[in-house]
Amino acid sequence: MANEALETFRAEAAEWLKNNFPSTLAGKGMGIEGEMTEDTRADWETWRQRLTEKGWGAPTWPKEFGGAGLSHPEAKVIAQEMGKIGAVNHIPLIAGMGVTMVGPTIMEYGTDDQKARHLPRIASGEIRWCLGLSEPNAGSDLAGLSTKAEIDGDTFRINGQKVWTSGADISQWCGALVRTDSNAAKRDGISFVLVPMDQEGIETRPIKLISGASPFCETFFNDARTDKSELLGPLNQGWSVVKRLLQHERQSQTQAGTPRATGSRKSLQEKAKDYVGTDAMGRLADADLRNRVARHLMDAQAHSLTIGRITAEARGNVEVSAAASILKNSATFVAQTRAELNLEIAGSQGVGWEGDHFSAEELGNVKDWLFGKAMSIYGGSFEVQNNIISKNILGLPETTQKD
Numbered sequence: 001m002a003n004e005a006l007e008t009f010r011a012e013a014a015e016w017l018k019n020n021f022p023s024t025l026a027g028k029g030m031g032i033e034g035e036m037t038e039d040t041r042a043d044w045e046t047w048r049q050r051l052t053e054k055g056w057g058a059p060t061w062p063k064e065f066g067g068a069g070l071s072h073p074e075a076k077v078i079a080q081e082m083g084k085i086g087a088v089n090h091i092p093l094i095a096g097m098g099v100t101m102v103g104p105t106i107m108e109y110g111t112d113d114q115k116a117r118h119l120p121r122i123a124s125g126e127i128r129w130c131l132g133l134s135e136p137n138a139g140s141d142l143a144g145l146s147t148k149a150e151i152d153g154d155t156f157r158i159n160g161q162k163v164w165t166s167g168a169d170i171s172q173w174c175g176a177l178v179r180t181d182s183n184a185a186k187r188d189g190i191s192f193v194l195v196p197m198d199q200e201g202i203e204t205r206p207i208k209l210i211s212g213a214s215p216f217c218e219t220f221f222n223d224a225r226t227d228k229s230e231l232l233g234p235l236n237q238g239w240s241v242v243k244r245l246l247q248h249e250r251q252s253q254t255q256a257g258t259p260r261a262t263g264s265r266k267s268l269q270e271k272a273k274d275y276v277g278t279d280a281m282g283r284l285a286d287a288d289l290r291n292r293v294a295r296h297l298m299d300a301q302a303h304s305l306t307i308g309r310i311t312a313e314a315r316g317n318v319e320v321s322a323a324a325s326i327l328k329n330s331a332t333f334v335a336q337t338r339a340e341l342n343l344e345i346a347g348s349q350g351v352g353w354e355g356d357h358f359s360a361e362e363l364g365n366v367k368d369w370l371f372g373k374a375m376s377i378y379g380g381s382f383e384v385q386n387n388i389i390s391k392n393i394l395g396l397p398e399t400t401q402k403d
């Protein structure tokens with residue numbers, strides 16, 4: 001889309017937001033669950049309905065599936081205009097793994113019936129999805145999974161255990177990777193099934209994290225059922241389906257962090273000067289820290305320019321590919337370094353857990369730093385991404401990892 005047309009679109013988007021975004025929600029929504037208090041609940045619901053009518057919950061999805069059929073640059077404009085007024089599109093958050101991962105995979109592999117039944121309810125944020133991939137003995141070596149699904153009449157009967165299932169206790173549907181042929185080679189006997197969570201055969205047990213939150217669960221399948229029509233992609237070819245889904249997951253993890261709603265809008269270098277002080281030339285007083293902050297800012301800029309370049313080269317139609325592994329790792333590196341620096345510059349103020357003598361931002365930084373450790377694990381660990389990069393992008397010989 002030409003710049004002029006994009007600017008016209010920007011003006012229309014800003015006007016629509018002015019008329020439709022409930023001002024009571026301005027600046028809210030980074031931790032959506034925590035912030036949906038009783039007095040804002042009705043406004044969040046109104047906002048969800050308006051976004052849904054406009055198709056802006058998943059703006060790049062086709063209109064027939066609940067999106068707005070917009071290009072990536074147009075979707076970016078909407079996000080920018082939302083940012084200006086403190087609005088957030090909360091639908092991808094309340095849909096769990098729906099908008100970023102399960103939805104795009106259903107769009108690619110689903111039957112017409114699956115697309116019609118599942119996609120609009122993801123784009124509207126009505127249904128939350130979780131992902132049942134990892135198991136106690138199958139993480140990086142995902143193809144070693146042992147949760148079994150056996151065909152029984154018109155259904156699959158599922159038995160086994162998943163772990164680290166984000167949001168399993170509050171999701172209505174799960175995309176699960178299951179073994180459907182125990183005699184085949186390990187990657188050939190796997191299928192991807194869509195499973196309703198509200199049934200007796202599924203039990204979820206939340207796992208508490210070091211950061212205090214409890215965002216994921218152990219999930220037990222005990223004669224759980226799903227209809228045969230919920231098989232996504234061909235039987236025993238779930239490995240191809242999940243590889244694609246994981247590319248979508250990594251693609252959604254390529255942003256190196258968003259600012260907190262509670263945080264100041266000051267840059268890292270400004271905050272560093274506030275805490276550490278300046279020298280006679282007005283520079284950050286600690287020369288070693290100054291070097292590391294500068295290096296981090298260059299890395300962050302290089303990461304963001306790389307994403308910009310890829311988007312520009314694709315003329316907005318970014319294809320999800322193995323390159324997502326590179327961006328996921330560089331996003332992880334940038335975000336984790338920033339979290340470390342945020343703590344370090346604040347000195348003893350940077351290690352608070354609770355108490356009035358710490359600001360909300362200081363306390364938030366500690367939680368971000370702890371949660372940031374997860375970034376090099378979920379969606380496939382840092383090392384596993386390096387294996388994928390070496391084999392699938394650089395063409396180096398096989399390592400321990402086959403995909």
Ligand SMILES: Cc1cc2nc3c(=O)[nH]c(=O)nc-3n(C[C@H](O)[C@H](O)[C@H](O)COP(=O)(O)OP(=O)(O)OC[C@H]3O[C@@H](n4cnc5c(N)ncnc54)[C@H](O)[C@@H]3O)c2cc1C
Nearest residue numbers: 131132133134139140164165166374377378379381383400
């Ligand atoms: C916040 C969070 C949310 C998550 N959400 C979900 C979810 O919703 N659904 C889901 O199914 N899973 C989820 N996971 C699980 C995640 O996908 C796994 O933790 C991840 O794949 C790693 O598996 P593992 O924990 O079993 O570690 P392991 O596979 O045991 O790995 C341990 C260490 O060994 C290294 N390693 C392993 N194999 C290799 C190799 N071949 N080469 C080099 N190094 C290797 C790893 O890099 C890692 O450092 C989540 C994890 C986190 C942290």
